């Protein structure tokens with residue numbers, strides 16, 4: 001499915017606003033795509049950039065050479081500043097400005113910059129960006145993306161037209177996944193939990209997701225007959241990963257998914273055979289509401305500087321008591 005179709009089906013309000021602007025040739029100089037991660041902000045940012053360079057129609061065709069080069073980050077006049085990988089520094093913004101002060105490289109005169117996780121910016125970077133936004137140029141379009149707009153300078157927000165992306169309902173997140181070649185279970189993980197942390201176009205390869213997926217299925221498979229093994233999975237696979245950020249994200253996904261999983265057993269949700277098998281191992285044996293409550297209590301204690309291995313031991317201790 002093309003991103004335009006996904007936008008139309010899943011974010012009708014955003015689609016309508018942008019469509020009207022394109023029809024009337026009245027795009028803003030800068031947009032802030034806000035709302036929870038995974039609700040199509042990145043896809044929309046690229047689609048909008050493609051629409052300005054694609055010559056096939058008003059909206060991008062998404063398949064021509066120009067569109068593909070934008071998608072693959074090889075189109076010279078579309079510049080990405082990625083705050084999801086590291087904090088955005090003043091130099092990043094200055095470099096953008098100097099590139100945009102030159103004549104366009106490509107045949108279309110449009111110059112577009114996309115700032116991912118725009119809240120992840122130093123104060124001096126934010127001030128440089130603000131100056132840039134205060135002197136709008138007709139052929140420059142800025143597209144900022146953030147799921148934490150409250151951390152962004154109000155002066156920057158006031159220079160942007162905010163487009164708020166609504167959380168996808170479980171079902172539309174599932175249908176959103178249908179065009180990607182993934183299992184129903186991965187779509188379930190994504191729509192229920194992972195979309196809070198990762199974008200739909202990147203989550204399948206993200207280290208935190210892969211760690212979470214591995215740990216979650218091993219944990220569930222062993223929990224009902226050998227809780228010591230489950231405990232081992234948490235302590236020696238999940239918490240032993242060397243990258244602290246990866247562990248943090250995977251741990252949060254794991255606890256969130258555990259909550260969803262117990263809830264799924266209670267409501268008897270069907271996902272796929274393997275998931276049903278995992279649920280069946282538990283069915284009728286335990287008090288899931290109590291297990292659920294234990295996970296929620298542990299998750300509430302998961303704050304900075306807490307001793308995580310100890311907290312996971314506590315979770316397992318409480319599980320054994322309930323089970």
Ligand SMILES: [Zn+2]
Pocket residue numbers: 054055056060061062063064065066067
């Ligand atoms: Zn095109």
